[in-house]
Amino acid sequence: MNGDISVAPLPRAEQAPESTAAAAIVALVGNPNCGKTALFNALTGSRQKVANYPGVTVEKKTGQFTTPAGRAIKVVDLPGTYSLRARSPDEEITRDAVLGRLATEAVPDLIVCVADASNLRLALRLVLELKHVGRPLLLSLNMMDIARKRGIEIDIDRLSAALGIPVVSSVAVRRGGTDGLLAELDRALDRRLQAGVSDWHAPNASELRSGQREADRLLRLAVRSEGRLDPGTAKADALLLHPVAGLVILLAILFVMFQAVFAWARPLMDAISDGFTWFGALVGEAPLPEILRSFLKDGVIAGVGSVIVFLPQITILFFFILLLEDLGYMARAAFLMDKIMGGAGLHGRAFIPLLSSFACAIPGIMATRVIDDRRDRLTTILVAPLMTCSARIPVYTLIISAFIPDRQVWGVVGLQGLVMFGLYAVGIVGALVVSFIAKRLFWRTNAGEPFMLELPDYKIPQLKSLLLGVWARALAFLKRAGTTILSMMILIWVLASFPQPPDGATGPAINYSLAAMIGNAIAPLTHPLGFNWQINVALVPGMAAREVAVGALGTIYSIDGGESAADKIGQVLSGQWSLATALAFLAWYIFAPQCASTLAVIRRETGSWKWMAVTFFYMLALAYAAAFAVFQVASALGAG
Amino acid sequence: MPDQTIISHRTLPLGEARVGFRGRIVALDMHSADGAGLPGPELERRLIELGFVEGATVELLHQGLFGGDPIAVRVAGTTIALRRREAMAVSVAPMKTPS
Numbered sequence: 001m002n003g004d005i006s007v008a009p010l011p012r013a014e015q016a017p018e019s020t021a022a023a024a025i026v027a028l029v030g031n032p033n034c035g036k037t038a039l040f041n042a043l044t045g046s047r048q049k050v051a052n053y054p055g056v057t058v059e060k061k062t063g064q065f066t067t068p069a070g071r072a073i074k075v076v077d078l079p080g081t082y083s084l085r086a087r088s089p090d091e092e093i094t095r096d097a098v099l100g101r102l103a104t105e106a107v108p109d110l111i112v113c114v115a116d117a118s119n120l121r122l123a124l125r126l127v128l129e130l131k132h133v134g135r136p137l138l139l140s141l142n143m144m145d146i147a148r149k150r151g152i153e154i155d156i157d158r159l160s161a162a163l164g165i166p167v168v169s170s171v172a173v174r175r176g177g178t179d180g181l182l183a184e185l186d187r188a189l190d191r192r193l194q195a196g197v198s199d200w201h202a203p204n205a206s207e208l209r210s211g212q213r214e215a216d217r218l219l220r221l222a223v224r225s226e227g228r229l230d231p232g233t234a235k236a237d238a239l240l241l242h243p244v245a246g247l248v249i250l251l252a253i254l255f256v257m258f259q260a261v262f263a264w265a266r267p268l269m270d271a272i273s274d275g276f277t278w279f280g281a282l283v284g285e286a287p288l289p290e291i292l293r294s295f296l297k298d299g300v301i302a303g304v305g306s307v308i309v310f311l312p313q314i315t316i317l318f319f320f321i322l323l324l325e326d327l328g329y330m331a332r333a334a335f336l337m338d339k340i341m342g343g344a345g346l347h348g349r350a351f352i353p354l355l356s357s358f359a360c361a362i363p364g365i366m367a368t369r370v371i372d373d374r375r376d377r378l379t380t381i382l383v384a385p386l387m388t389c390s391a392r393i394p395v396y397t398l399i400i401s402a403f404i405p406d407r408q409v410w411g412v413v414g415l416q417g418l419v420m421f422g423l424y425a426v427g428i429v430g431a432l433v434v435s436f437i438a439k440r441l442f443w444r445t446n447a448g449e450p451f452m453l454e455l456p457d458y459k460i461p462q463l464k465s466l467l468l469g470v471w472a473r474a475l476a477f478l479k480r481a482g483t484t485i486l487s488m489m490i491l492i493w494v495l496a497s498f499p500q501p502p503d504g505a506t507g508p509a510i511n512y513s514l515a516a517m518i519g520n521a522i523a524p525l526t527h528p529l530g531f532n533w534q535i536n537v538a539l540v541p542g543m544a545a546r547e548v549a550v551g552a553l554g555t556i557y558s559i560d561g562g563e564s565a566a567d568k569i570g571q572v573l574s575g576q577w578s579l580a581t582a583l584a585f586l587a588w589y590i591f592a593p594q595c596a597s598t599l600a601v602i603r604r605e606t607g608s609w610k611w612m613a614v615t616f617f618y619m620l621a622l623a624y625a626a627a628f629a630v631f632q633v634a635s636a637l638g639a640g
Numbered sequence: 641m642p643d644q645t646i647i648s649h650r651t652l653p654l655g656e657a658r659v660g661f662r663g664r665i666v667a668l669d670m671h672s673a674d675g676a677g678l679p680g681p682e683l684e685r686r687l688i689e690l691g692f693v694e695g696a697t698v699e700l701l702h703q704g705l706f707g708g709d710p711i712a713v714r715v716a717g718t719t720i721a722l723r724r725r726e727a728m729a730v731s732v733a734p735m736k737t738p739s
């Protein structure tokens with residue numbers, strides 16, 4: 001492990017002109033949970049961009065900032081890894097970016113290895129491996145505040161001398177915590193180091209072993225540590241990882257999460273809904289041609305309004321998911337769930353993608369990249385859309401508040417919340433059963449990818465980065481509401497408004513529209529499910545995004561004579577649908593592949609139409625069977 | 641049993657240790673982990689990348705409800721969760737003194 005390659009101060013005078021104008025490129029590399037995201041946020045603030053690497057779906061996070069010396073820097077946040085020996089698409093990106101092998105990306109001028117100062121052992125081995133790449137390298141000991149508090153003393157000069165690279169400390173979550181890093185960036189880039197020769201190759205076991213030995217030697221040399229487990233983490237884990245109590249607490253957390261999504265969002269939702277009703281009424285009075293007025297009021301405002309009204313719930317859900325992640329609890333949840341998931345043929349790591357799928361299947365499916373094994377990954381992708389995503393919440397909320405009485409059971413729990421919980425539970429059980437079957441049907445195997453995961457110390461999450469994350473998700477949802485959903489709402493309005501009824505027609509205008517024709521055409525198929533033609537009509541645009549069905553029902557029924565806010569839709573529905581129909585509709589929505597974007601992501605992530613088709617048809621079959629069973633049973637029990 | 645010469649009679653696979661066990665890693669032996677989900681050489685590399693090398697101290701901190709699986713192991717300052725069938729590859733000797 002000798003390698004002063006990266007500090008050899010070779011002047012680069014001849015090549016200098018091009019680099020004065022262009023921003024220097026700095027790549028962040030590090031173990032998972034080292035605080036890389038926090039550091040990236042601290043450096044770039046809001047000046048960051050999330051995109052994809054071309055051809056693959058690995059998230060590419062870049063940002064810009066200027067150093068105190070005025071140097072423009074473009075920083076790339078690479079996926080966390082323990083080694084450049086890539087085992088997943090994410091880690092391949094990290095490897096190729098570091099090695100400068102990505103055709104579309106400029107070669108980094110400087111690699112910053114981020115390490116958790118309170119947990120240096122594995123990071124030091126990675127640093128030693130990175131040195132073989134031969135590029136200018138800098139080590140940032142992040143979370144220095146935590147290390148200090150735990151009595152871990154690091155002799156930075158000694159470590160730097162032993163490693164032969166600059167070493168700085170940083171505290172990503174504190175104002176001024178990156179000053180030292182920024183200054184060192186300037187110094188390192190001033191030196192205009194030129195990349196040495198890379199002699200990196202994927203290390204074999206004995207090279208890894210001697211690398212870790214060397215890292216352990218450096219650790220003894222430069223770090224005086226109590227080496228003890230973080231007392232707070234130990235205390236918390238005694239409870240949170242307790243075989244029984246841990247599982248109970250996990251379930252309780254999930255339950256609270258869903259109750260909160262249902263209850264806390266209420267006042268905000270009411271306000272938004274009232275706002276749109278008021279605005280619609282205002283436009284309804286405007287001196288415009290009748291058809292334009294109807295388009296604006298019933299098509300655009302009502303349609304968008306009845307979707308945006310669910311923004312509070314989506315925000316709360318994402319807040320919880322990001323909070324658990326930043327706390328360090330997500331890895332624990334995977335630990336607690338591994339055996340249960342494993343019994344169903346899923347990997348413990350699938351828990352994180354599947355939990356994210358509660359917010360939206362799209363990030364969830366993309367998050368399956370943390371699963372190295374292809375089969376485990378495919379199984380997870382296949383069942384991820386069965387997790388109750390936030391787009392189903394509008395539909396569930398609407399039907400539940402219209403048909404399920406708002407009263408308490410057992411004194412404390414709301415019946416509506418309980419039904420909601422039940423819907424989530426059915427989705428989860430469905431996913432477990434499907435993956436169990438898939439494992440045996442497609443793979444005929446039991447041995448899967450090993451479950452190996454670091455359990456990071458618990459951290460106090462940083463409100464700012466939490467809010468940044470929630471904000472990004474809320475924006476994405478709004479963008480969807482503003483584009484896909486709005487255009488679908490307009491399409492629905494057109495379908496429901498044209499052709500206009502003939503003169504002297506007696507029934508409601510929509511009875512003469514294209515929508516009615518489509519609804520009637522598929523009626524024989526959905527009749528056994530108790531669906532009427534209005535539902536049939538709403539299902540078609542619901543393919544664009546599940547929540548569109550709510551706005552669609554609103555459009556269909558409001559043109560039918562009612563109002564458009566979610567509450568009003570509910571009132572209309574409770575008058576027009578039987579309880580059996582409503583329950584069948586809910587059952588349909590648990591399973592139906594009602595989301596074109598999810599299918600598109602599956603196609604992209606698996607690289608095959610086959611898996612997209614498999615997903616679509618198995619979900620359709622499940623949805624039909626479930627709705628059929630629910631409607632027939634409920635009707636037989638007298639709810640028809 | 642693998643290579644008896646380097647493993648003292650007191651060693652055991654980490655996969656069979658109980659909660660509270662404290663010891664030192666004596667060897668990585670892929671033959672003891674036949675049930676693992678990975679071929680031996682790959683499993684060995686991953687174990688090393690997560691810090692399981694000869695000489696490192698280990699302590700078994702937690703285990704799951706069903707079959708005591710998976711386990712959470714403190715390996716020289718880092719906590720790693722893994723299943724027992726992969727932990728079978730890690731041969732450990734108990735330490736007497738809980739510091």
Ligand SMILES: Nc1nc2c(ncn2[C@@H]2O[C@H](COP(=O)(O)OP(=O)(O)O)[C@@H](O)[C@H]2O)c(=O)[nH]1
Binds near residue numbers: 033037038143460465
């Ligand atoms: N006290 C402290 N917490 C930090 C620091 N850097 C990150 N964190 C916290 O550590 C947790 C994980 O950080 P994150 O950036 O998500 O880790 P990543 O997995 O490497 O991206 C978050 O709760 C952060 O707020 C630091 O320097 N000091």
